[in-house]
Amino acid sequence: VLIVLLGPPGAGKGTQSQLLAQSLGVPKVATGDIFREAIARETPLGVQAKPYLDRGELVPGPITTEMVKSRLQREDCRKGAILDGYPRTVEQARQFDAVLRDIHRGLSKVINIDVPDDELLRRLSGRWTCRKCQSTFHEIFKPSKNVGACDRCGGTLYQRPDDSIEVAQTRLRVYRTRTEPVIAYYQEQGVLVHVDGQQTPDSVLSDILSRVQVVAPS
Numbered sequence: 718v719l720i721v722l723l724g725p726p727g728a729g730k731g732t733q734s735q736l737l738a739q740s741l742g743v744p745k746v747a748t749g750d751i752f753r754e755a756i757a758r759e760t761p762l763g764v765q766a767k768p769y770l771d772r773g774e775l776v777p778g779p780i781t782t783e784m785v786k787s788r789l790q791r792e793d794c795r796k797g798a799i800l801d802g803y804p805r806t807v808e809q810a811r812q813f814d815a816v817l818r819d820i821h822r823g824l825s826k827v828i829n830i831d832v833p834d835d836e837l838l839r840r841l842s843g844r845w846t847c848r849k850c851q852s853t854f855h856e857i858f859k860p861s862k863n864v865g866a867c868d869r870c871g872g873t874l875y876q877r878p879d880d881s882i883e884v885a886q887t888r889l890r891v892y893r894t895r896t897e898p899v900i901a902y903y904q905e906q907g908v909l910v911h912v913d914g915q916q917t918p919d920s921v922l923s924d925i926l927s928r929v930q931v932v933a934p935s
Protein backbone atom coordinates (compact mmCIF):
# COMPACT_ATOMS: atom_id res chain seq x y z
CA VAL A 718 0.00 0.00 0.00
CA LEU A 719 1.23 3.42 -0.93
CA ILE A 720 -1.18 6.14 0.09
CA VAL A 721 -1.04 9.90 -0.27
CA LEU A 722 -3.11 11.89 2.22
CA LEU A 723 -4.36 15.29 1.11
CA GLY A 724 -6.43 17.78 3.01
CA PRO A 725 -6.45 21.38 4.16
CA PRO A 726 -4.79 22.50 7.39
CA GLY A 727 -7.09 21.56 10.26
CA ALA A 728 -8.60 18.56 8.45
CA GLY A 729 -6.88 16.10 10.77
CA LYS A 730 -4.33 14.80 8.28
CA GLY A 731 -1.63 14.33 10.93
CA THR A 732 -3.94 12.25 13.13
CA GLN A 733 -5.20 10.15 10.22
CA SER A 734 -1.75 9.43 8.81
CA GLN A 735 -0.69 8.22 12.26
CA LEU A 736 -3.78 6.02 12.66
CA LEU A 737 -3.51 4.67 9.12
CA ALA A 738 0.16 3.84 9.52
CA GLN A 739 -0.66 1.87 12.67
CA SER A 740 -3.61 0.01 11.13
CA LEU A 741 -1.77 -0.91 7.95
CA GLY A 742 1.60 -1.62 9.56
CA VAL A 743 3.55 0.72 7.30
CA PRO A 744 5.49 3.87 8.24
CA LYS A 745 4.11 7.37 8.01
CA VAL A 746 6.31 9.46 5.75
CA ALA A 747 5.97 13.17 6.48
CA THR A 748 8.22 15.68 4.78
CA GLY A 749 8.62 17.65 8.02
CA ASP A 750 10.09 14.56 9.73
CA ILE A 751 12.31 13.77 6.73
CA PHE A 752 13.72 17.30 6.73
CA ARG A 753 14.41 17.23 10.46
CA GLU A 754 16.16 13.87 10.25
CA ALA A 755 18.20 14.74 7.15
CA ILE A 756 19.37 17.94 8.78
CA ALA A 757 20.24 16.22 12.06
CA ARG A 758 22.25 13.58 10.17
CA GLU A 759 23.75 16.25 7.91
CA THR A 760 23.07 14.27 4.74
CA PRO A 761 23.91 16.09 1.47
CA LEU A 762 20.20 16.78 0.89
CA GLY A 763 19.79 17.91 4.48
CA VAL A 764 22.61 20.40 4.03
CA GLN A 765 20.89 21.73 0.90
CA ALA A 766 17.49 22.00 2.57
CA LYS A 767 18.61 23.64 5.83
CA PRO A 768 18.99 27.27 4.64
CA TYR A 769 15.43 27.26 3.25
CA LEU A 770 13.95 25.94 6.47
CA ASP A 771 16.06 28.36 8.53
CA ARG A 772 14.55 31.22 6.53
CA GLY A 773 11.06 29.76 6.89
CA GLU A 774 10.78 29.19 3.15
CA LEU A 775 9.52 26.18 1.23
CA VAL A 776 12.24 23.71 0.34
CA PRO A 777 12.45 23.54 -3.50
CA GLY A 778 10.51 20.68 -5.06
CA PRO A 779 13.46 18.74 -6.51
CA ILE A 780 15.25 18.55 -3.11
CA THR A 781 12.03 17.46 -1.40
CA THR A 782 11.35 14.84 -4.07
CA GLU A 783 14.86 13.38 -3.76
CA MET A 784 14.42 13.12 0.00
CA VAL A 785 11.05 11.37 -0.35
CA LYS A 786 12.57 9.01 -2.91
CA SER A 787 15.43 7.90 -0.70
CA ARG A 788 13.05 7.60 2.27
CA LEU A 789 10.73 5.28 0.28
CA GLN A 790 13.68 3.10 -0.68
CA ARG A 791 14.49 2.29 2.93
CA GLU A 792 13.77 -1.19 4.24
CA ASP A 793 10.83 -0.20 6.46
CA CYS A 794 8.91 1.08 3.41
CA ARG A 795 9.14 -2.26 1.61
CA LYS A 796 5.44 -2.98 2.27
CA GLY A 797 4.33 0.58 1.70
CA ALA A 798 3.98 3.98 3.32
CA ILE A 799 1.53 6.74 4.13
CA LEU A 800 2.62 10.07 2.67
CA ASP A 801 1.62 13.15 4.60
CA GLY A 802 2.45 16.64 3.33
CA TYR A 803 3.74 15.53 -0.06
CA PRO A 804 3.15 16.16 -2.94
CA ARG A 805 2.06 19.71 -2.19
CA THR A 806 2.04 21.14 -5.71
CA VAL A 807 1.28 19.79 -9.19
CA GLU A 808 4.98 20.18 -10.02
CA GLN A 809 5.81 17.87 -7.09
CA ALA A 810 3.07 15.44 -8.09
CA ARG A 811 4.64 15.13 -11.54
CA GLN A 812 8.12 14.67 -10.06
CA PHE A 813 6.66 12.07 -7.71
CA ASP A 814 5.17 10.13 -10.64
CA ALA A 815 8.64 9.98 -12.19
CA VAL A 816 10.09 8.73 -8.88
CA LEU A 817 7.46 6.00 -8.62
CA ARG A 818 8.25 4.79 -12.14
CA ASP A 819 11.92 4.88 -11.22
CA ILE A 820 11.55 2.73 -8.11
CA HIS A 821 8.84 0.53 -9.66
CA ARG A 822 6.10 1.45 -7.24
CA GLY A 823 2.53 2.54 -7.79
CA LEU A 824 0.09 4.65 -5.81
CA SER A 825 -2.69 2.63 -4.19
CA LYS A 826 -4.93 5.61 -3.52
CA VAL A 827 -4.89 9.32 -2.89
CA ILE A 828 -7.21 10.25 -0.04
CA ASN A 829 -8.62 13.74 0.18
CA ILE A 830 -10.08 14.64 3.56
CA ASP A 831 -12.89 17.12 2.89
CA VAL A 832 -13.83 19.72 5.47
CA PRO A 833 -15.70 22.95 4.64
CA ASP A 834 -13.88 26.25 5.19
CA ASP A 835 -16.11 27.55 8.00
CA GLU A 836 -15.45 24.39 10.02
CA LEU A 837 -11.70 24.59 9.31
CA LEU A 838 -11.63 28.20 10.48
CA ARG A 839 -13.40 27.18 13.70
CA ARG A 840 -10.85 24.44 14.28
CA LEU A 841 -7.79 26.50 13.36
CA SER A 842 -8.64 29.73 15.09
CA GLY A 843 -10.30 28.66 18.35
CA ARG A 844 -7.11 28.04 20.29
CA TRP A 845 -6.26 30.09 23.39
CA THR A 846 -3.05 29.91 25.41
CA CYS A 847 -2.39 30.71 29.06
CA ARG A 848 0.04 33.61 29.54
CA LYS A 849 1.39 32.11 32.75
CA CYS A 850 1.66 28.34 32.23
CA GLN A 851 1.21 28.04 28.43
CA SER A 852 -1.66 25.50 28.77
CA THR A 853 -3.83 25.55 25.66
CA PHE A 854 -7.60 25.48 25.34
CA HIS A 855 -9.99 25.46 22.43
CA GLU A 856 -13.29 27.36 22.25
CA ILE A 857 -15.12 24.31 20.93
CA PHE A 858 -13.05 21.21 21.55
CA LYS A 859 -11.52 21.98 24.95
CA PRO A 860 -13.06 25.10 26.49
CA SER A 861 -11.78 26.42 29.81
CA LYS A 862 -14.27 26.31 32.70
CA ASN A 863 -14.20 30.08 33.13
CA VAL A 864 -14.11 32.18 29.97
CA GLY A 865 -10.69 33.77 29.49
CA ALA A 866 -9.08 32.05 32.49
CA CYS A 867 -6.75 29.04 32.69
CA ASP A 868 -8.13 25.90 34.37
CA ARG A 869 -4.73 24.99 35.74
CA CYS A 870 -3.41 28.23 37.19
CA GLY A 871 -6.11 30.86 36.71
CA GLY A 872 -3.85 32.88 34.37
CA THR A 873 -5.21 35.01 31.54
CA LEU A 874 -5.79 33.34 28.18
CA TYR A 875 -4.66 35.02 24.98
CA GLN A 876 -4.63 34.12 21.32
CA ARG A 877 -1.25 33.52 19.70
CA PRO A 878 -0.82 35.29 16.34
CA ASP A 879 -0.56 31.84 14.68
CA ASP A 880 -3.99 30.91 16.01
CA SER A 881 -5.75 34.06 14.80
CA ILE A 882 -8.53 33.94 12.24
CA GLU A 883 -6.46 36.07 9.80
CA VAL A 884 -3.57 33.60 9.82
CA ALA A 885 -6.00 30.70 9.45
CA GLN A 886 -7.62 32.37 6.43
CA THR A 887 -4.22 32.93 4.83
CA ARG A 888 -3.20 29.30 5.39
CA LEU A 889 -6.42 28.11 3.77
CA ARG A 890 -5.98 30.46 0.84
CA VAL A 891 -2.42 29.26 0.24
CA TYR A 892 -3.64 25.67 0.46
CA ARG A 893 -6.49 26.21 -1.99
CA THR A 894 -4.25 27.83 -4.61
CA ARG A 895 -1.33 25.46 -4.29
CA THR A 896 -2.80 22.10 -3.43
CA GLU A 897 -6.29 22.03 -4.95
CA PRO A 898 -4.76 21.55 -8.43
CA VAL A 899 -3.05 18.44 -6.97
CA ILE A 900 -6.50 17.05 -6.16
CA ALA A 901 -7.59 17.63 -9.76
CA TYR A 902 -4.37 16.02 -10.99
CA TYR A 903 -5.06 12.77 -9.09
CA GLN A 904 -8.75 12.89 -9.97
CA GLU A 905 -7.71 12.69 -13.62
CA GLN A 906 -5.51 9.69 -12.83
CA GLY A 907 -8.52 7.95 -11.30
CA VAL A 908 -6.86 7.27 -7.93
CA LEU A 909 -8.58 9.95 -5.86
CA VAL A 910 -11.01 9.15 -3.06
CA HIS A 911 -12.93 11.76 -1.05
CA VAL A 912 -13.57 11.18 2.63
CA ASP A 913 -15.82 13.27 4.87
CA GLY A 914 -13.58 14.88 7.49
CA GLN A 915 -16.48 16.11 9.63
CA GLN A 916 -16.74 12.88 11.58
CA THR A 917 -14.94 11.52 14.62
CA PRO A 918 -11.32 10.51 13.92
CA ASP A 919 -12.30 6.83 14.26
CA SER A 920 -15.08 7.12 11.66
CA VAL A 921 -12.79 8.99 9.27
CA LEU A 922 -10.25 6.20 9.69
CA SER A 923 -12.71 3.40 9.02
CA ASP A 924 -14.01 5.27 5.95
CA ILE A 925 -10.47 5.51 4.62
CA LEU A 926 -9.72 1.87 5.40
CA SER A 927 -12.87 0.67 3.64
CA ARG A 928 -11.77 2.55 0.52
CA VAL A 929 -8.14 1.46 0.41
CA GLN A 930 -7.97 -1.99 1.86
CA VAL A 931 -7.39 -4.81 -0.50
CA VAL A 932 -9.24 -7.67 1.14
CA ALA A 933 -6.83 -10.55 1.49
CA PRO A 934 -8.25 -13.95 0.56
CA SER A 935 -8.79 -15.99 3.72
Ligand SMILES: [Zn+2]
Binds near residue numbers: 852868869870872
Ligand atom coordinates in the same frame (compact mmCIF):
# COMPACT_ATOMS: atom_id res chain seq x y z
ZN1 LIG B 1 -2.25 28.59 33.19
